[in-house]
Amino acid sequence: MYPSEKRSLYRFLIIYLLSTFILFALGAYIFYTYEKHHIFDQQKQLLNTQGLKLRHQLMILHKKLDTQLPFVVNKPYQSVLFDIDKKVIFATYDEIQEPNISKQYYIQDTYLVHIAVMDPYYLGVAYLLVRTLINQEKINDIRLKILLFMFVAGWFFLIIGYFLGKIFISPMRKSIEMMNHFIQDTTHELNTPISTILTNLELIETLYKCPAKKEMKRIEIASKTLSRIYDDLTYLRLNYNSNKEIIALDMLLLIQERLLYFSASIESKGIELEQSLEEGVIVEIDRDDAIRLIDNLLSNAIKYNQIGGNLSVKMWHNGVSIKDSGIGIDPKRLKSIFERFQRANKSEGGFGIGLYIVDQIVQSYSFVLDIKSKLQEGTTVIIRW
Amino acid sequence: MVKYISLFILFTTLLLSKQPINKPLQKDCLACHIKYSIPSEMIYRRYLMKYSSKDRIRQKIFEYIKNPNQEKSIMPKPFFLKFKMKESSLLNDIRIKEQIDSFILYYDVKERFFVPTSSLAQ
Structure with missing residues (x-):
């Protein structure tokens, strides 16, 4: 279920x-x-x-x-x-x-x-x-009879309610299954061309001296964005029954790797990156979950940032914070942004599943998520483990 | 004949009563009641039935003794066809009140009530 x-x-x-x-x-x-x-x-x-x-x-x-x-x-x-x-x-x-x-x-x-x-x-x-x-x-006899009746009726209606509920939510189940099938088919179709583009880009950069560096960067960013969407959708589809492999993960190495992955996007938007990362921070987590967690927060911080804005990534022994100088989130919407298919701004791309995935991961590891935001000033997301 | 019967009933009642008769009460009040066959028990029963509490009975008897008349009497008018109206008492108020208390105490029903053993066994 x-x-x-x-x-x-x-x-x-x-x-x-x-x-x-x-x-x-x-x-x-x-x-x-x-x-x-x-x-x-x-x-x-x-x-x-x-x-x-x-x-x-x-x-x-x-x-x-x-x-x-x-x-x-x-x-x-x-x-x-x-x-x-x-x-x-x-x-x-x-x-x-x-x-x-x-x-x-x-x-x-x-x-x-x-x-x-x-x-x-x-x-x-x-x-x-x-x-x-x-x-x-x-009087006690009547009370006992009433209690007995309530108990039997309670169980009876619980059973009836369970089956009624199942009938009631069956259209919803069908919709979810349909969407999952759609995501499954789409991701399957996307995987091969994205991999081909990224592999060939690396080959061109390594083997040939391509003069169109700027255009190549754009292709790389676009392909990585597609690749991330693919990863998110795959995660959503599989996370209900996938086997997680919990390992002691060095968060410094992971964050540096992900910052390198996003470097092209950061550079293209002229964002000034500030890093303050403590060494030796080890977290017991599945590597894919950690990647999805950091990637989605970094992706949002870049996507909704201003051209030439700031991005600050800090990590200490029991937490990480990612702060941007972007458009911010309306305080009224702060509670609903973790819901599936919720997007802060429809002018930007995406399905609105990033923060939903972040919230799912935070909940499954019993982390604490804190989000502070001011419109037109920026957003800070803090995760404590 | 009626007079003798009344006297006999009164004496029998007094003999059977657990409450001893107060001598001043006998002298100041009951002597005349016996002499003229005035049924004091009946009078008390009527007081009880009309006024219920000792305080109220005490007050009503006092009012009657101080100023005896048919309106203040507990007995019905035909009663006075047979018995003449008493004269106002010459006793002082304290003495009257003492005798009234003795009279009430003598006929007091409170001490006479009991629950029969057969009733308790049920």
Whole structure:
């Protein structure tokens, strides 16, 4: 699976699962609330019946007013009798809290409480409180059922979402494959003529004294540009499954070699090159990756530089910086320039894949890339390893 | 005959009561209640049923004793067809309040409530 394909699938799955989860969570919440209320209603009804029984009992006790007043409260109920000033007359449990007489039913700690307002006040009882433990077992049972349902539904929709996502991104896969085939065919067709031009140029320069030096240089620059585009496209096509050979690479030698490779382009644009390269900087990296990384940064620094501008290449023990005095990048576009087929300026050639390749390499080696740019002043790219 | 029965009920109630009768209360109040067969328990029950709390009952009894009339009495009007209206008390306020407290304490229901063992076993 291609990285962009993976990203799209993940995004689709996140949106799909999140929206499904929100919908189900809302449904589960409504169901839970309804069921909880249903349980409470059942308990309220029982509390009310118990309250009526106790009220009847008080009425009988009031009529007799015996020396002993047996107050029968069946388990699991508990009761408190309050007078009109909310003072306790009698209670079947300790730690009595003040009753909330404004409500007929309310929850206090783990109890469902019922307040029956007495009229008349049999035995002076103005408020009859009856309470019972909330049926937590049933509520927990509902919670467990909901959790189980959410878990099963979650897996079900994840599987459905995965297959839907695959169907959803299949046109994208086809497009990527088509482009890859196109790049493959194009690069194949480009390779032979570019190699022929470059080889013959070297032969002409070595064997014959060609008077048209300037024109020869132009042909060399153009051919090298083509060659680099070829390398970039090949890298893009192959990097998903190529075997990288990580070696301890001397970065000084590599940068000097690449500067020599670009010397013709630098000279032709009249760019003043400033170098400050520390010796003995060794980086564990694949040679092709290192070449693509440095080449793309140097190529951009030359391509977008002014005629007679400056190019500064610095390297220290844990990083390299390439600074140009070119057209710069609009700050708004700084975040998007690492995307594939993004070009800073369409007047210059290229496919807009250079910085995309740089970003891919930086990410795969966990390097840190920092880019600073000011329009019409220039750009500095720093890579720390 | 009714008078004897009333007296018998009153004495039986007093005998069965755990709360001992305060002597000044008997002298200042209950003596007349016994003499004229005035049902003090019924009176207290009516107070309880109408005013609920001890403080309110205390206040209402005091108001009645200070100025006895049908409006201030807890008993219904027909009650006074059978029993004559008492005269204003000659006792001082402190003494009246003490006797009211004793009266309330004597009939206090708070200490009489209990949860039967059979109910606890359920």
